[in-house]
Amino acid sequence: MSAAPGYLDPHYSLHPDGSRVERLEDIVRKRAAATPELPAVIAPEGTTTFAELDRQANRVAQALLRDGVVPGDRVSYVGENAASFLAVLYGASKMGAIPTALNFRLAVPEVEHILGDTEPAVVVLGRGQERLAAAAAAVGSVRSVVTVEDGPGTTGWVSWLDRVREDDPGYARGADETALMFYSSGTTGRPKGIELTGPNLGQALAAMHYLLEFDTTAVALAPIPFFHVSGLGLALVATLNGSALLLRNPTSPADLCRILQEEKVTHAVAVPTVIQFLMALPQVREGDWSRLRYMIYGAAPMPESVLRDATSVLGCKFLQSYGLTESTGGVTILMPEDHDVTGATSHRLRSVGRPMANVPVRIVDPVTLEDLPAGERGEVLIGGGHVMRRYWRDPAATAATLTPDGWLRSGDGGSFDEDGYLYLHDRLKDMIVSGGENVYPAEVESILTGHPDVAQAAVVGVPSQTWGESPIAVVVRVPGATLTEAELIAWSREHMAHFKCPISVAFVDELPLNASGKLLKTELRSTYGS
DSSP, rough: OOOBOOOOOOOOOOOSSSOOOOOOHHHHHHHHHTTTSSSSETTTTTTEEEEHHHHHHHHHHHHHHHHHHHHTTTEEEEEOOHHHHHHHHHHEEEEEEEEEEEEETSHHHHHHHHHHHHOOEEEETTTGGGGGHHHHTTTTTSEEESSSSOOTTTTEEETTTTOOOSSSSOOOOOSEEEEEEEEOTTTSSOOOEEEEEHHHHHHHHHHHHSSSSSOOTOOOESOOOOTTTHHHHHHHHHHHHOOOEEEOOOOOHHHHHHHHTTTTTTTEEEEEEHHHHHHHHGGGGGGGOTTEEEEEEEEOOOOOHHHHHHHHHHHEEEEEEEGGGGTEEEEEEEEEGGGOOSSTGGGGGGOOOOOTTOOOOEEETTTTOOOOOTTOEEEEEEOTTTSEEEEEHHHHHHHBBBBBTEEEEEEEEEEOHHHOEEEEEEEEEGEEEETTTOOOHHHHHHHHHSSSSEEEEEEEEEEEEEEEEEEEEEEETTOOOOHHHHHHHHHHHTTGGGGGSSOOOOOOOOOOOOOSSSSSSHHHHHOOOO
């Protein structure tokens, strides 16, 4: 099988006026013209209409022009999800600058590295990020440091936008220009800037636009930060469709449970870890989920037992998407009808679905890059218009990730079944070779989480004089459980081949995750690999 065919509606994502999405800056322009008085953003500090968001973006654009920013300059935002983030996103785009979303959870030295690499002209710091003001001001390229809350040595948001015009500069970015830049999570080294174009974003929005039943009555919640492509993707598609974007940052699974119900959320995005924590709450089973239409998940494997429970309790449509920031987010879809937890196709729950329309996906030998047939495991390659432009100022990394003919090397191991469903088998570097046998941690983790006393499990390889490598498990118990290492190892030997079973188990209160909810196996190897 050289590539699995896409099966979704091939149309390109549409604006309210029926035109194609080619430019990020046009999303808010055209939505404000279509439904100016509808709520665009619902935040603790108030509601912002589409017309108000568009005008605020215009003021940001004019303030940037006043500060000497020119097309192609970078404008960085560091902060939690907020209306000001969206104003900077659209405002920078309207005058041709490249908005750059930074992880607000990073330590100061990590932010300093990214700002030094980005060389932004303006840095906007969201609420609570004043600690970064001195570091931002020290970057030679920075003309202005703006804080949403006034702080010493900075320009406050209100004064920065005071006395500027509200007209749209009208910049129209070229299709081959960088429209937006994210930074990788840095789980495999220093974070890299990922350059995405307007057509990248337009194609990525297409599937959500047509599949998720967004309309002007929808309320979308993306607790995933906007510096992550899936969090910002939901914000963009909500604006595209005239839906309200609810900006709440849940402080706990219980808080998320409350917000989803009280705010009548219709569309939510969550990583599997969050859904797993949510389902552990007793109050979830007594909640009113009648307004919830879709739960979109991805970014990490979902234990099958959790998925079965969640589909039963929440009663909404579930949709999974697999992708990378380098592929502008999701490139496969596991449709709601594929979430059959009891029927003959229930095995598809272990897949990440089938490729979207116009997104070629291949499984290849990671050395020769030759295509592999269905059932054989290899590296996932992604092609088409979703693929990033390049890594920012890093031609070596770009060449290592993009093939000469434009395929994106994901670094993920995967295989297709005969029906074109994609199954992931860990990052290639995560595969454990024990006594000549390949051990795929995701497979072992899925089995371990089937134990009633296991809430979460992560499996990594450690050196072995006898076998080369052996798997160990790092486990979070279900609250109140007293499961022991010996009991879990004995149980695992009843459910899988012995060479796949962990040789030891470490129990922890929580697994290390990055800001995107992805498991940091590098930390586990560092802690338990000796």
